[in-house]
Amino acid sequence: MFREKVLKPRVSIVCVVRKSIIVMLGPAGSGKTSLVASLGKWIEKKQLVPVLYVNLDPGAPYTPYAAEVNIREYVKVEDVMAREKLGPNGALIRSIELAREYLPEIVERIGRSPKPYVLVDTPGQMELFLFRDLGVEFVEAMRRVGYIIGVLIFDHLLAARPQDVVSLRLLATIVQLRLGVDVIPVINKSDVSSETRERLSRALSDSSSLLEELKSERGLLGEMSEKVVGVLDEYRFATRVPLVSALTWEGLEELYDMLHEIFCACGDLT
Template identity: 30%
Template sequence: MKVIFVAGTAGAGKSLLASKIHEYYTANGAFAAILNLDPGVISLPYTPDIDIRDSIDIVSIMKQYDLGPNGALMMASDLIAAKLDDIQDQADKINPDYLIVDTPGQIELFAYRTSGPYFIDNFRADQKTALFLYDGVLVTTAINFVSMALLATSIRLRMGIPAINVLTKTDLIADKISEILRWTTNLKTLENAISTEADGETYVLVTNILRSLNLSGFAQGLIPVSNVTGEGMVNLQGALSRILNQGEETED
């Protein structure tokens, strides 16, 4: 069993991409399953094979502990770690080739509290990788792109597993894709774009951060994908294969 954790900011398209990856693997002869790890989600574009909502009920937590929605989500996030053994047993019984994990919409609750990294580290699998979704609509400006790249790097450090950067919603930003991809490989191009958006102090701050972290290294390999058209799924599958299957194709 190989596990793919799908992570990103709220609204980046995690659940829909999880469903598209499942469809892609299934169409190509692989046995894939989806684990919904978001206890607060109301509706999903897929039917989960394993659902944390079967074990954790946000409404019940709010009533039992007299919490608001945010407090209940925080408690629910921590309870995910306590359900690890049950989820592991369910996954082992299904025993898919690929388990796609749709992580909570509030990324800070999963990645920055102890429960998320604990779950990733202790879940048993042959291989693990993560997808970090760059919301295409949000990263059309250079400042937003840098902010997202820094977040992606931070999340990767927290998760501690190989990660693939994915640019989503490309069908909505067709005129910006080429420029965004240039930012991932050409630091000077990105700095020039920042200079047109930021004042002197902000420009100096951002460019110093970029140079110290070497953006061309940590944002390289951004894969454009559209959940609507399916464009980019072949390239994404190839990147997943290189990590999970040592480059072997998924087809039988």
């Protein structure tokens, strides 16, 4: 049931421990929720570090992890649909607007947790978090709690062509600019053929290889893609793009190592 908002004075956050915060983003169906669950279990099992799971999707009635902080405690899409007579899309947008009102309480709860690692699952429709105020306000508030890294997740099917790889790298840059955080792009569901994996790995990590593939694209598309790659190389923020599988846990160690390197470089040793 929808909880009526009670106006409170500004919340003072008391952090039990400075946290390493990972915000998962990606298009619908890319496997954000599954990867949150798998990476969290991997960290707990392999690194023996407690993980706090946070769900910011008001439309997710089930998650494969136990969310100790869950936006659905405050706002549920189905309740908004019934109360305000909205369709699914309209109710999602309205739910995100309502969720902003509870950010101080949500951030305070995260800050008070003794768990040093925080995994944040964002709405299935990435644009609701990235291009509306919820995402920016959440990230700004969470800076008082710890250091934040974004993980941008793509399905390998969305990186089948060389221009798709360019789009992935460009979107990672947009996420970085919009939220003001370091971003690691990853390819999820990497349990594909070795040939596909090798091509993806080569195109994602080696710009010369990607530019070679782009030569087969004639006209404006190929020319524009080549110029975009050149600009992205000047401001490159990730030296490698891990191929991971939420199903088999393949690549999670590499992803964790990259996360840990960034956290450590920023003085947050966990």
